[in-house]
Amino acid sequence: MVCSNFIRSVIVQAGHFGVFAQGRQQFSHIKKTLSVGFGFRTSAKMMVDSSAGEKRVSIVDMPPEKVDDGGYIGGGWKNDDGSLSCGYCSFRGKRSTMEDFYDVKASKIEGQTVCMFGIFDGHGGSRAAEYLKEHLFDNLMKHPQFMTDTKLALSETYKQTDVAFLESEKDTYRDDGSTASTAVLVGNHLFVANVGDSRTIVSKAGKAIALSDDHKPNRSDERKRIESAGGVIMWAGTWRVGGVLAMSRAFGNRMLKQFVVAEPEIQDIEIDHEAEFLVLASDGLWDVVPNEDAVSLAQSEEEPDAAARKLTDTAFTRGSADNITCIVVKFRPDKTESPKSEPSPNAEPEPEPNPNAEMELESNPNPELETVSNPKSEAEPEPETKPEPKPETEAETKAEKAGE
Known part of the structure; x- marks a missing residue:
């Protein structure tokens, strides 16, 4: 007789994504996907649900990451007209292990350009952050309301992906967790969702504007939420939930899940001519580099990959003791405006x-x-x-x- 517990450990339905988990290996009921570059998944079609039919998704292949002699991992990408480019850099730093992960995707969904950028900073192990890199954006694109109500899709996808991760890990002895700070650009509308103490900022007219607020246990609203749920905030070198976790929201962390939720805070803005670039980074950067410094450092480099490397290197030289991962996204509206001003139908009639x-x-x-x-x-x-x-x-x- 086969034990029912064993059966449950073999097949677990993850939320209502229709994704099944067996140990650490994930299968999709949609189509076979291929990994390109450094973990980007491509698929010609993506099923949303039986009622909505098919959502056609074309994912852009990203160039592979590079590792230099100093152990820095990085790379960059730009779109066809040069109006949007990004660079990324990741460094293990003084830690013995690497628990930071990142993901960058660009795609066309039903003819609409969509770009996604994410920083995932693991704690207590790397599995939660790795899981988010592998699944969060894929799950988001499968959400039936992703294009019509992106804010709702982000909120539900964050929470459902957290449930799926906990289910996939329930028969292990691990209890690690991860932050997630993501920026999703749909056309010229930007949505920033955050859980944990990674951070996203935007430079507008040379000024640093935070698009996320770190989830720290001593934040007054977070302390009230945790204590209302029966939790406690204790000082142990820094403020911690239950004297253990130094952030108030995270993916994973099963033992503290009643208090440490994965519900994101979401901000949305229009990208206009004043928006110059985004900086997304793990707290290995923000612990030693204030928002204003990050903007001035990124401004000093023309290309975003050089800016991401400069920010990462600066954080390390300033004494950051953590893993450091950074993504810089630069907006260049002049690239798209110039073709509009070049046509000279007005000049010829004159x-x-x-x-x-x-x-x-x-x-x-x-x-x-x-x-x-x-x-x-x-x-x-x-x-x-x-x-x-x-x-x-x-x-x-x-x-x-x-x-x-």
């Missing part, structure tokens, strides 16, 4: 009045008309000079921002 003006001058050789026609001829070069101040002002503002 020369047409010139022959007419000359004909008028020939038929009416009047000195008064000559004085009237002079402003017209002087006005002709003005449309040509109008586009020129735009690059000049852009260069000036870039120089000013770099100086800051």
